[in-house]
Amino acid sequence: MQLKQQRKILLFLTISYSIVILYFLFFAFGRAGKAGYATEHTFIFLPDSFFKMPSLPDFLHPTLMDFVGIGNFIAFAPFGIFIPLLYRTSFVRFITLFILSIFVLETIQGITMLGSFDTNDVIQNAIGAAVGFGAYKLGFRTTNVWRNIAATGISIVVLMSGIWGCFVVVDKVFTKEMGPFIAIDELKDSAGNLSTGTKQSSLIIGGHTVKPHYNVYSTAGKMKETYTYTLGIEEEMYLFINYGIPDQKGSYGSVSVSVDGDEYLHISAGDQGEIGESEMYLPKANELRITIEGEGTLWDVGYSKMKYFWE
Structure with a gap:
């Protein structure tokens, strides 16, 4: 029972x-x-x-x-x-x-x-x-x-x-985890010349001092400049850029980023003092093309590959 x-x-x-x-x-x-x-x-x-x-x-x-x-x-x-x-x-x-x-x-x-x-x-x-x-x-x-x-x-x-x-x-x-940051130290400009960026130790944006650690890219006094770089990376990665318009310069600038012919980013910075940063996922990347107009400025451009811990 x-x-x-x-x-x-x-x-x-x-x-x-x-x-x-x-x-x-x-x-x-x-x-x-x-x-x-x-x-x-x-x-x-x-x-x-x-x-x-x-x-x-x-x-x-x-x-x-x-x-x-x-x-x-x-x-x-x-x-x-x-x-x-x-x-x-x-x-x-x-x-x-x-x-x-x-x-x-x-x-x-x-x-x-x-x-x-x-x-x-x-x-x-x-x-x-x-x-x-x-x-x-x-x-x-x-x-x-x-x-x-x-x-x-x-x-x-x-x-x-x-x-x-x-x-x-x-x-x-x-x-997969994000690997170490790798700075892009050399870019070819529109004339095909190697450019390691300007040698500025700091930028003043919105009254704040920005200290780039790796590189700085701008139009170098031109209205427009295009930089290209052959990455040749066949695995997943993240591309990082920082951008803004330095003080005491014009009030307009734009940045566009294309990878293997496809545009991944287009930014129009119309106000001085604004600082932006972008992180872009890319399944792979062979040719990187960055176009800067006006007073747009980039710094600390680089990437990190996605890796397994045992790689």
Whole structure:
């Protein structure tokens, strides 16, 4: 009789928890309201960065997406405990049926526009359920219910921590980071001559002293000047420039930046005293062309390549 009572309680908890999960999958975060404005279905079939989890510093200022990322793992761990307690099943059978169920729910999300079909979510949810199943196998080894619950809880923490650590390593290995800043020391001007920029040690812009660290480029007294540079970079990179109009000069200047014939930036600086900086992502860069008009001035022009930590 006691076993039947425990089974009824467990079945009630499983159903109640399932309802809560379904609510978050289809109605939480204003999904119903957003669905009315959605214009297309979203299906993401190719897994990408499913191993990304918030790092410890992220918890100092957590965002909603940090909680969503953690929830994709932890929220489904209880199913790995409830289901084998209710029905005897092997891990292979359990995880296969679980993945099929998540696929169905994700498909419904995509079709109804109450979310999106995302293979990343399927993988994360399945890992969470697998952790729960592993915790169940490690925890439920005695006849003492409370001891089993405590052991299972500890097992979840240990297994989740292990997976978290593994994912941090994987993320580090497969995520590119910005490399060191490399200044562009030589540019060819419109006449084809090499130019290392002016030798100014400082600029006065808006009454503030600006001290360039690497280089300074301007029209050198002309109305317009074009500088070109052959980078020959085949990997991802970021291009950096600083620009402004020095004091005691004309009030107009403009800057345009093109890479391999495509314009990435065009700035018209009509007011003295304004200082701007730009950071441009480039998938690759062979020829860099910078055109300066009027009193526009650039300084500390350079780039950083995106690299894996082991490169």
